[in-house]
Amino acid sequence: MRRLVILGGGTAGTMVANKLRAAYPPDELHITVVDRDDDHHYQPGYLFLPVGIYSEDKIVRSRHHFIPDGVELVLAEIDRVDAAAKAVHLGDGRSLEYDTLVIATGVEPRxxxxxxxxxxxxxxxxxxxxxxxxxxxxxxxxxxxxxxxxxxxxxxxxxxxxxxxxxxxxxxxxxxxxxxxxxxxxxxxxxxxxxxxxxxxxxxxxxxxxxxxxxxxxxxxxxxxxxxxxxxxxxxxxxxxxxxxxxxVGPEYVARSGLGDDMNLVPCDQHTMRSLEHPDIFVLGDGGTLQTSKAGSVAHFSVDVFMENWPYYIAGRELPHKFDGHANCFIETGHGKGMLLDFNYGTQPYTGGFPFPGVGPMTLLGESRSNHLAKLAFRFVYWEFLLRGRPLPFTTDMHLLGKKIEGEASGTANKDLVLGLLKRHPAPPTTTAKAAKPSARKPAARKPSSPQRAGGPKTPAASRQSAGPVPDYVPIVAVDSTADPSTILPDPIIPKF
Amino acid sequence: MPTTRIGGRAIDVNDEGFLTEYSQWDENLAPILAGYAGVEDLTDEHWKVLRFLRADYPARKETATLRRVASVGGFDMKELFRLFPGKPAKKMAYIAGLPKPKGCV
Structure with a gap:
């Protein structure tokens, strides 16, 4: 039985616990969620308190309420993670051993x-x-x-x-x-x-x-x-x-564990959210180094990709599904209006319309009442659908349909927009979530991944090295661009300083 | 992505003018870029910062933020503002031939 420990019962941690519990029975995957208290805060609500749109009771609910049956919720401070020994030491002296660790403790205002x-x-x-x-x-x-x-x-x-x-x-x-x-x-x-x-x-x-x-x-x-x-x-x-x-910045236990960079963020792969140091640690939500917004929408889209990769991960295979940095953010603009930004690693937010299946067009980078209403409605969606891991009418991949493109862009244009909601990728060859389980239990199935484990166990001090100190500077001999000479602009482009 | 001529060499840049290829920069290019950024003389102090940025970039694939230059590189923040007045993060990155620090989003 695989032991999964999820640090943090916020947006990402709760979503992952729900999705994995639904996909795997407790006798195959033991899931523990650790958080310091039992209060789950709807963080977008903080914005509305100071201007009197919300009251406090709309913001806090019990974490227990959203953690599914068959998932253990441990309320304790985290002292540190011993990534070499694969154990989490808690503030009250207890320790939790894990096969897989999800760090979902986010960042905190300091x-x-x-x-x-x-x-x-x-x-x-x-x-x-x-x-x-x-x-x-x-x-x-x-x-x-x-x-x-x-x-x-x-x-x-x-x-x-x-x-x-x-x-x-x-x-x-x-x-x-x-x-x-x-x-x-x-x-x-x-x-x-x-x-x-x-x-x-x-x-x-x-x-x-x-x-x-x-x-x-x-x-x-x-x-x-x-x-x-x-x-x-x-x-x-x-x-x-x-x-x-x-x-x-990320929590102090990340620094104590030697897992963080100068902001206590855990360096992770931009597309799989896997720790760059420890292949059995994933960072979901705000606590990693994804170069996109620290936002609930990113947590949601990246958790979807994590779930698609999970059967491959437990089979010790390469992770084929790649997160594209997709974020979408509602911006309240006052007087009952709002606007919507939608972007990913390769594409900045554009103006235009957002085809929102089942809801209707939203205005991108422009104000509208429907954007504001969608933002208010999202609180209900958050509690009732998102945290519980139920499907939402958003796509994980970003689409370019309806956007007024200026400059460079990457994303999925037009194709499969609606059908894409139902299934984004063909199912893994032999591994739907269920089909992958038997192989996960065979010890041999995990062997192929061990050469990638960067030479076996690492001490926290070793992990600190790559997250902290910088290599020596070595001068290089520059190479010229290989661009077609006829396309080279005669004058430099000088940024505005 | 446009290609421009800087110091007689063909250099790939983005629409804003920042170099896009780590391998196309060398120390001969820095004084020319510094001139464009309004930094007239590159002193030893400037070079220490530029070399830190260049050394820090390859593993992280991300230009160090001002905060990182100060906290990890050990440079004094006020000093960075003196060396690269106005917009130190942007100027340092440009002169070092690195992308503008994103500050993520």
Whole structure:
């Protein structure tokens, strides 16, 4: 019997537990989920608390409620993972041995990593207590300068700071006090968003709403005495009410276990979510190094790919299914409207329409009421479908149908859009989930994978090496482009600095 | 992806002008790119940072963020802003012939 331990009972961990439990009986796969408490938070809801759209009771439910029968839920702190011994040591002294480990503990907001940012007057909405405190501060705020500040990327739900800014604008307009409030969006990026077309469209929306953008701002500290944000190049931005999205880093146990990079993120394959160090560790949800959004949609799409690969994994074979980085994000823009971004590793968000089977067209990178309603409806979808591993009317692969393409793009255009919802790939040759099980129990079936296990067990110190220290610099002799000489532009293209 | 001529050589770049091939950069190219980025003189201090970025890139396939240059490379953040004023992350990456740091999304 294979022992699977899932660290974290949040969005990704709960989804995986449900999907694997449905596919394999308990006598073949023993599943344990570890989390520190029994509160499952609907994290997108934090955004709505400060502007009075949601109340707290819509956000928290019991984790037990969503963990299926036949899955053990262990409530304890995680002390560390011993990847060499394949064991998880818990804070209460217990240990759990595993054959496969899923790290789904995500990232956490850490205001304490920026001097001054953990002061009670510095707000954010990345956990429940801070979101509730911000709700009070917003109620009491009678006018002055509101700063919405992003400390650094990556953060969970990278569009949330923009959404908060739009919702705050709408909130003060509806209360007829917008004229007394100056709103400034301060970001380390060179525009409103990371991707050029979205950045352009969103920048436009800032202008229309009289929101000032302060780009390229690398915060050094918050001066809470003077009420100023201070950057490394000594720029100062004064505030009356400060909402500062903290640095998001992985949990400390990841660092203690020698599994993380400088942000405590676990380096993982971009397409299979498998740890680069340890073939029996997978990283699902926000805690890895996927170069796409840290968002529930990514957790969902990548878990689908993980499930497709699972029969191959337990058979010791190569993992054939590749995650494409697909993310889709609803952006609340205020006044009952919303917009939708849809993108992947190769394709930035475009304008256009999103063919949403069974629901109807949604507007991409443009505002509409249907986008807003879809976002509100998503809370129900989250609790009732997503966490429980029930199928949703979204595709895992990103499609280009309906998008106005500018520049380069990758994705699935037109073909199989609707049929693709039902089955994206042909079934594995001999291995549907069920068919793969017998071979998984044969010890010989796992043998072929052992040469790939990077020379057997590794110590945490060894794993720290590749995640931490950098190889020595070695000068290289450059090669020229092999492009057709007639296509070479005579002048360089110089970026805007 | 366009190909342009930089320092008399054919170099592949993206639409924004950042080099796309790690192997097409060498130390002779850096001063030319530095000029385009408004960094007039490459001092030893600049070179230490550029060499860190070049050494860090191949294993991670990702340009170090400013935070990583400071925390892992051991450089002082204020110093980085002095060396590459305004937009240090973007300028360092460009001069080192690496992609613009994504900051993911």
């Amino acid at each position: 205001p304490d990593l920026t001097p001054g940012a953990d002061h009670p007057d510095v707000h954010h909405f990345y956990d429940l207590p801070h979101s509730l405190a911000l709700a009070n501060a917003m109620k009491e705020f009678s006018g002055g300068r509101l700063i919405v500040h992003l400390t650094d990327m990556p953060i969970k739900c990278p569009v949330a700071p923009l959404e908060f800014t739009f919702l705050a604008d709408a909130h003060f307009r509806e209360r007829k006090s917008r004229k007394k409030v100056e709103i400034v969006y301060v970001t380390p990026l060179d525009g409103a968003f990371t991707k050029p077309i979205a950045s352009r469209e969103l920048g436009q929306m800032f202008t229309e709403r009289d929101i000032r953008l302060e780009p390229d701002f690398a915060v050094e500290r918050v001066d809470t005495e003077a009420k100023e944000l201070v950057s490394y190049d000594d720029r100062r931005v004064p505030y009356d009410l400060l909402v500062s999205i903290p640095l998001n």
